[in-house]
Amino acid sequence: MTDLLAGRTAVVTGAASGNGRAIARRYAEEGADVVVADVREDPREGGEPTHELIASETDASATYVDCDVSDPADLEAAVETAEAFGGVDVMVNNAGIYRPENFLESTEAEFDRLMDVNAKGVYFGAQAAAKRMVARAEERDDDDPHPVVINMSSAAGIRGEGRLVTYSMSKGAVRLFTYALADALGDAGIRVNAIHPGFVETAMTTRDVELVGTESEQRMSATIPSGRFGQPEEVADAAVYLASDMASYVTGESLVVDGGMTS
Ligand code: NAI
Numbered sequence: 001m002t003d004l005l006a007g008r009t010a011v012v013t014g015a016a017s018g019n020g021r022a023i024a025r026r027y028a029e030e031g032a033d034v035v036v037a038d039v040r041e042d043p044r045e046g047g048e049p050t051h052e053l054i055a056s057e058t059d060a061s062a063t064y065v066d067c068d069v070s071d072p073a074d075l076e077a078a079v080e081t082a083e084a085f086g087g088v089d090v091m092v093n094n095a096g097i098y099r100p101e102n103f104l105e106s107t108e109a110e111f112d113r114l115m116d117v118n119a120k121g122v123y124f125g126a127q128a129a130a131k132r133m134v135a136r137a138e139e140r141d142d143d144d145p146h147p148v149v150i151n152m153s154s155a156a157g158i159r160g161e162g163r164l165v166t167y168s169m170s171k172g173a174v175r176l177f178t179y180a181l182a183d184a185l186g187d188a189g190i191r192v193n194a195i196h197p198g199f200v201e202t203a204m205t206t207r208d209v210e211l212v213g214t215e216s217e218q219r220m221s222a223t224i225p226s227g228r229f230g231q232p233e234e235v236a237d238a239a240v241y242l243a244s245d246m247a248s249y250v251t252g253e254s255l256v257v258d259g260g261m262t263s
Contacts, residue, residue, distance in 0.1 A: 004244040006031030008145065009085040011078055013037045013069050013125055014095030017044040018202030019152065022232035023092055023239045024050050028060035030240055033085040037067035037078035038095065044203035061085060069095045069121030070113075072128070079128040087136055089145065090243045091129030093122040094152040096170075098204050103165045111166050118170035119177075122151050126181060126192070134188045147190045148243050151178045155198040155258045171196075175254055182252030191251040193242045198258025199229040226259030 010027045014020035016038035024034045036050045041064050043050065054062035065081045067074040082088040096118045099110065126149050133147035156164050157171030178194040185192055199205055199220065206212040211220070212229065221228050238257045241247055256262060 003031040004240060004246070005090070008032045008089040008243070009035070009082050009087060010090035010092060010243065011035040011037055011082050011088050011125075011129065012092040012094055013067065013075075013078070013121065014152075015050050015092075016040050016042065016064075018204060019197065019200060019232045019235045020092070020094040021050045022236035023094060024062070025054060025057070026233070026236040026240050027090070027243065028054040028058040028062060030244070031060060032090065032243075033061040034063075035078060035082050035085070035088075036062060036064045037069075037075075037081075038064070039066065039068050041066075044207065069093070069125055070116035072124035075121070075125045075128040079132055082132075088129045088132050088147075090148045090150070091125060092150045092152070092239060092243075093125040093174075094150075095121055096152055096154075098164070098167055098208050100163050100209055101165060101167075103162070106166060114166045115170055115173075118167070119173045122174050123177060126151065126177075130181075130185055130188070130190060133190050134185075137188055140189070145245050146248065149181065149185070149190060149192040150239055150242050151192070151194045153178070153194045153196045153254065155196055155256065155262050157194075158196055158254070158256065158262050178254070179252050186251065191242075191247065193247070193250060193253045193255060195235060195238050195242070196254055196256040196258065196262075197230060197235050198224065198256075198261040200232055200235055201229050202232055205229065224259045224261045225263065228259065230257060230259060
């Protein structure tokens with residue numbers, strides 16, 4: 001590829017599967033070493049573990065670390081793992097869960113789990129990385145690439161959905177957290193942005209909600225200007241852009257990758 005991320009180290013949560021796996025793979029293709037942080041090693045969609053795929057396909061280093069993002073100590077440990085590769089330069093808070101819900105029947109336990117992974121996991125992932133990035137700020141020359149935090153939101157973080165009340169709440173929180181954090185970390189030279197995918201063909205849309213390959217997918221695709229669901233690689237390309245110096249003046253931004261669905 002083009003070595004857009006040569007010499008950089010990325011930690012990607014939820015990178016065993018789906019969007020996170022595609023991001024980890026693209027980052028490695030662009031020259032970054034990658035820490036794959038997940039609660040499982042095997043991809044939900046099948047195939048070899050992400051770090052093995054990276055080792056066999058690229059010259060980058062990759063390692064897997066068991067990490068439940070709802071536990072800040074696990075996130076600290078995942079970021080610590082990156083020290084062996086020179087320290088985290090790019091933190092992608094991607095891990096997330098999705099649960100169709102009936103608002104009137106939702107339980108506190110279901111609410112807490114979803115918010116713990118989708119919102120708290122992003123907050124403490126960013127914090128663990130930012131602590132290291134700030135501590136290393138003095139070692140950086142002016143023309144070195146800036147550290148980057150990327151948070152995975154969703155089209156549902158822009159347009160609330162009645163079937164996904166808690167999910168929408170968690171993804172809206174990620175959006176505003178991203179704006180606030182870009183302000184909080186701007187002086188430290190850390191860029192913070194969010195990605196908002198629309199429907200993407202991953203285990204989430206094929207297994208958690210059986211959309212892909214169904215009549216519902218066709219019906220929903222007809223309402224999307226691009227006329228189809230997205231692929232994880234299309235989300236990954238957005239994540240490469242935001243991590244690279246091509247986005248050197250982009251911070252506190254929402255990059256929507258949804259085929260025009262929310263426009
Ligand atoms: P996926 O289900 O294919 O992959 C999610 C990965 O996160 C899995 O490897 C899973 O093991 C991991 N994970 C789940 N809980 C975790 C935890 N507590 N700690 C660490 N890892 C954990 O899902 P997909 O589609 O790749 O989703 C990735 C992100 O993209 C999520 O934040 C999701 O909300 C977001 N997204 C996905 C869309 C889609 O249509 N697929 C649309 C909009 C946003």
